[in-house]
Amino acid sequence: MTFDGHDSFDEHGSFDEHDGTFEGRRFPDESEWLGTELPDDFEISDDFVDHTVIAVRSPTPEQLQAFDAPAPSADFVSRVTGAIQQDRREHWREMLARYVAPEPSPEFVSRTLRALEERAAERAQRDTEDARATGSPGVGPRGIVPAEDATGPENTFHMWRRWGMPLVAAAAVIIAAFLLPGDPPRALEVRAAESLPAAFGAANATSPLPALLTHLDQEADPYGLPNTGGDGVWLLMQRSTR
Amino acid sequence: MTEPWMTGPELITRRSSLPATMLRNCLRTWLCSLLALVGAPVCGQDDAATRAKIEDALAELDAAFAAGDAARFLAAFEPDHTGAHALLEQRMLRIFPVDRSGKSPYRRKSTILGAPRQLGPRTVARVRHELFKGSVAIAATLEDTMMAFRESGDTLVPTLAIETPRQAECSATDKFTCPACNYEVGGVAGWLCVPMGRDRAQALEASSFYLMGTDIACDVSVRIDDRRTAMQVVNELAGVLREVESDATPNLATNWLPPAHAGGSEDDGFIADLEGARIEIALPSQHDDAGAVAIFHALQFGSLQHLLLVRGSHGAIQKNRQTVDALLASFRLLDSNAERAAAGARALQMHVGGVVKDGRYDNGKHGASMQGPANWQVQQRCGGALFRVLWTGPDDSRIWLTGFAVPPGMDYWCQQTADHWVRKLCKSAGIEVPPENKTPDVDKWATDGLCDASVRTLNCQAPRQSGVPGKARRVLRVMFRANLLLVGDGTATTDEHWQLIKRSLGSMRL
Numbered sequence: 001m002t003f004d005g006h007d008s009f010d011e012h013g014s015f016d017e018h019d020g021t022f023e024g025r026r027f028p029d030e031s032e033w034l035g036t037e038l039p040d041d042f043e044i045s046d047d048f049v050d051h052t053v054i055a056v057r058s059p060t061p062e063q064l065q066a067f068d069a070p071a072p073s074a075d076f077v078s079r080v081t082g083a084i085q086q087d088r089r090e091h092w093r094e095m096l097a098r099y100v101a102p103e104p105s106p107e108f109v110s111r112t113l114r115a116l117e118e119r120a121a122e123r124a125q126r127d128t129e130d131a132r133a134t135g136s137p138g139v140g141p142r143g144i145v146p147a148e149d150a151t152g153p154e155n156t157f158h159m160w161r162r163w164g165m166p167l168v169a170a171a172a173v174i175i176a177a178f179l180l181p182g183d184p185p186r187a188l189e190v191r192a193a194e195s196l197p198a199a200f201g202a203a204n205a206t207s208p209l210p211a212l213l214t215h216l217d218q219e220a221d222p223y224g225l226p227n228t229g230g231d232g233v234w235l236l237m238q239r240s241t242r
Numbered sequence: 243m244t245e246p247w248m249t250g251p252e253l254i255t256r257r258s259s260l261p262a263t264m265l266r267n268c269l270r271t272w273l274c275s276l277l278a279l280v281g282a283p284v285c286g287q288d289d290a291a292t293r294a295k296i297e298d299a300l301a302e303l304d305a306a307f308a309a310g311d312a313a314r315f316l317a318a319f320e321p322d323h324t325g326a327h328a329l330l331e332q333r334m335l336r337i338f339p340v341d342r343s344g345k346s347p348y349r350r351k352s353t354i355l356g357a358p359r360q361l362g363p364r365t366v367a368r369v370r371h372e373l374f375k376g377s378v379a380i381a382a383t384l385e386d387t388m389m390a391f392r393e394s395g396d397t398l399v400p401t402l403a404i405e406t407p408r409q410a411e412c413s414a415t416d417k418f419t420c421p422a423c424n425y426e427v428g429g430v431a432g433w434l435c436v437p438m439g440r441d442r443a444q445a446l447e448a449s450s451f452y453l454m455g456t457d458i459a460c461d462v463s464v465r466i467d468d469r470r471t472a473m474q475v476v477n478e479l480a481g482v483l484r485e486v487e488s489d490a491t492p493n494l495a496t497n498w499l500p501p502a503h504a505g506g507s508e509d510d511g512f513i514a515d516l517e518g519a520r521i522e523i524a525l526p527s528q529h530d531d532a533g534a535v536a537i538f539h540a541l542q543f544g545s546l547q548h549l550l551l552v553r554g555s556h557g558a559i560q561k562n563r564q565t566v567d568a569l570l571a572s573f574r575l576l577d578s579n580a581e582r583a584a585a586g587a588r589a590l591q592m593h594v595g596g597v598v599k600d601g602r603y604d605n606g607k608h609g610a611s612m613q614g615p616a617n618w619q620v621q622q623r624c625g626g627a628l629f630r631v632l633w634t635g636p637d638d639s640r641i642w643l644t645g646f647a648v649p650p651g652m653d654y655w656c657q658q659t660a661d662h663w664v665r666k667l668c669k670s671a672g673i674e675v676p677p678e679n680k681t682p683d684v685d686k687w688a689t690d691g692l693c694d695a696s697v698r699t700l701n702c703q704a705p706r707q708s709g710v711p712g713k714a715r716r717v718l719r720v721m722f723r724a725n726l727l728l729v730g731d732g733t734a735t736t737d738e739h740w741q742l743i744k745r746s747l748g749s750m751r752l
Contacts, residue, residue, distance in 0.1 A: 185527040189325035201441035207461040210444040225667040227625030229441020232651025238662045
C-alpha cells in the first residue's frame with residue numbers, strides 16, 4: 001500500500017463519531033503511533049513530507065468548494081428586507097411611544113369639567129357684581145344667571161344626577177356580584193348524566209363512570225348505534241305521550 | 243301478564259295508609275318496651291325497633307310518592323352523598339312533573355327485604371318497591387333500593403338511596419366476588435356494596451362501594467378491551483372527564499398495581515402479565531372550597547379490564563385515606579395463574595354468552611344468532627347492551643348485531659317501545675330514519691316466518707364512514723320478542739357487499 005498524499009480520505013467511511021473509532025478500531029495515541037511498526041509493504045516516498053505540506057498549503061478547487069457559501073434561497077432577499085423593515089418599525093414605535101399622551105381617566109375628565117364649570121360660574125358672578133356696581137345687566141334678560149353657569153346646591157344636584165347615580169349603580173352591581181352567593185356547582189354525577197340522552201341507562205346510573213365509558217365506546221365506534229342499555233321509565237313515558 | 247308501568251302524568255297514586263302504619267309500628271314498639279320493662283325476654287327488640295323506624299321513614303316516602311310531591315320526597319332525606327342525592331332529585335323531578343293533577347290509580351309500597359344491619363355510623367336496609375294499579379301489581383322488574391339511615395332522635399332519617407337490580411345479590415359482608423371476571427373486592431368495615439345493573443353500568447359487571455357517613459364512593463367496573471393499555475385507559479377517561487367537567491385538572495398518570503399484587507414475587511401476589519395505571523384528577527368547583535377528587539385506577543390482564551373510580555370531596559378523602567386504601571387493598575385477582583389470553587373470553591362467555599365460529603354468531607344464552615359474511619373480521623364488543631358483534635369487511639363495509647334486554651321499569655318489549663328505542667339510538671348516531679308512512683323505506687311490523695318474533699326493516703341514511711360529505715345508505719333489521727330486542731345494522735360500499743349484508747340480516751334468528 002502506498003500513501004503519497006493524493007489519496008483522499010473517504011469521509012463517509014465507517015467512522016463512529018461517538019466512540020471515536022474507525023471500523024471498530026480506536027485511533028492510537030501518540031506513543032502508540034510512534035511505536036507502531038510500519039507494515040512491510042508500506043512504502044513512504046522520499047518527498048512525502050514536502051508533498052503533504054504543499055497539499056495543505058495549496059488546497060485544490062474541489063477542497064475549497066466545500067467552504068463555499070451556500071447559494072441563497074429564492075426568498076432570502078425578501079425575508080431579510082422584511083426583517084429589516086420590521087425591526088425599523090419596532091424601533092420607531094418604541095421611540096414614538098415615549099411621546100404618546102395617556103388616555104385621560106374618567107376622573108380627570110369629570111374633575112376638569114367641574115373646574116371649568118366652577119371657573120365659568122365665578123366669572124359670571126364677577127360679571128354680575130361688576131354689572132350691579134355699574135348698573136348694567138350682564139347676565140341675561142332679567143338678570144337671571146343661566147342654570148348651567150350657576151353655582152350652589154342646584155348645580156351640585158345636577159352633577160350628582162349626571163355622574164353619581166350611574167357610578168353608585170355600577171358599584172352596587174359589582175358588590176352584589178361578589179357578595180351574593182352564586183348558584184351552587186352541579187354535582188359531577190349530574191353533569192355526567194346530563195352528557196347523555198335521558199333514554200340511556202347510563203344516564204340514570206348513580207356513578208359518573210358509566211357515562212364516561214359510554215363516551216369512550218362511542219369514540220371507539222362512532223358509526224355504530226350506541227352500545228348502551230335503555231331506561232324503562234323514559235321508554236314508557238314516551239309511549240304514554242304518543 | 244302484568245301491565246307495563248305507565249309513568250309521567252298517569253302515575254299519580256292514592257295516598258297510602260300512613261297513619262295506620264305508624265300506629266301499628268308504635269304499638270309494636272310500646273309492646274316490646276313493656277315486655278322488656280317487666281323482664282320478659284324480648285328477642286330482637288332493637289331489630290324490631292329499628293325495623294319499625296325504617297318502615298315509618300319508608301311510609302313517608304311512599305306517601306310523598308303517592309302525592310307526586312317530589313319536594314316532599316327529597317326533603318325527607320338528609321343526604322351524605324350530595325352527588326347521589328342530586329341524581330335522585332333529577333330522577334324524581336323527571337317522574338313527577340310540577341303540574342300534577344293529584345289523581346291516579348297507582349300507588350307504591352315499599353318493604354324491607356331481610357334484616358336491617360348496622361354498617362359504620364349508618365343503618366342499611368334493602369328495600370323492594372312494588373307498584374300497584376288498584377290491586378294489580380305492575381312493573382315487576384322495578385329495581386330495589388339500598389338505603390342508609392341515620393339516627394335522629396327517635397327516628398331514622400334516610401341519607402342514601404341507591405338502586406340495584408332485583409336479581410343482584412348483595413353479600414352480607416359487602417364483599418363482591420366474581421369468579422368469571424377473576425376478582426374480588428370489598429369486605430372492608432364501613433363500606434356498603436351496591437351491585438349495578440348492566441344496562442346502567444356500561445360494562446360486563448359493575449358495583450359501587452359507599453363509605454357510610456361520608457361522600458366517598460368507589461365504583462368498580464369490569465370490561466373487555468383489547469385495544470388499550472391501562473395507561474391509555476386512565477388518560478382517555480381523564481380526557482372525557484374534562485369534557486364533562488371543564489375545570490377538572492388531571493395530574494400525571496402513573497403505574498399502579500393493587501397492593502395485593504404489588505409484591506416482587508409470586509408468593510407476594512406478583513402477576514407477570516398484569517399492568518395497571520392510576521390518575522388523580524382535581525375537581526375544584528365540586529363540593530366546598532377544598533373541591534373534590536376523582537381517582538381512576540385501571541388494571542389490564544389480557545383483554546380483561548378492571549376499573550376502579552374513587553371519588554369524593556377532598557377533605558373527606560384526606561380524612562379517610564386509610565380506609566380508602568384498605569378498600570383498594572381488598573381488590574385482588576382470584577386466580578393469578580389464569581391464562582391471560584383466555585381471561586376476557588371467560589368473562590364474556592359467563593356474562594354475555596355467545597360464540598363466533600366461521601363467521602356465525604350463536605348466543606345460546608339469549609337465543610339469538612346470525613350468519614355473517616365469510617372472511618369478514620368479527621369482534622365481540624362490551625358495552626351497556628346485552629351483546630354487540632361487529633363484522634368488518636373490505637372497504638369498511640360493516641354489520642353490527644346488537645341485543646338489548648328489557649330495561650328495568652318495563653316488563654317486556656312491544657312495537658312502540660322497540661320503535662322509540664331504535665329511533666332514539668339512530669338519532670344519537672346521526673342516522674336518519676324515514677317517517678312511518680314512507681314505504682317502502684319503512685316496513686310494517688310483521689311476524690318472522692322462521693322464528694316467533696316481530697320484525698321490520700328500515701332503510702335509512704347515515705353519515706359516511708370515510709368522513710366524505712353526504713349520506714350513505716344504512717339498513718336496519720329490527721326483531722323482537724318479549725324479553726329481547728335484536729337490531730341488525732349494515733352498511734356497504736359495493737353492490738356485492740350489499741348482497742352479503744342482505745343475506746346476513748336475513749339470517750337473523752331470535
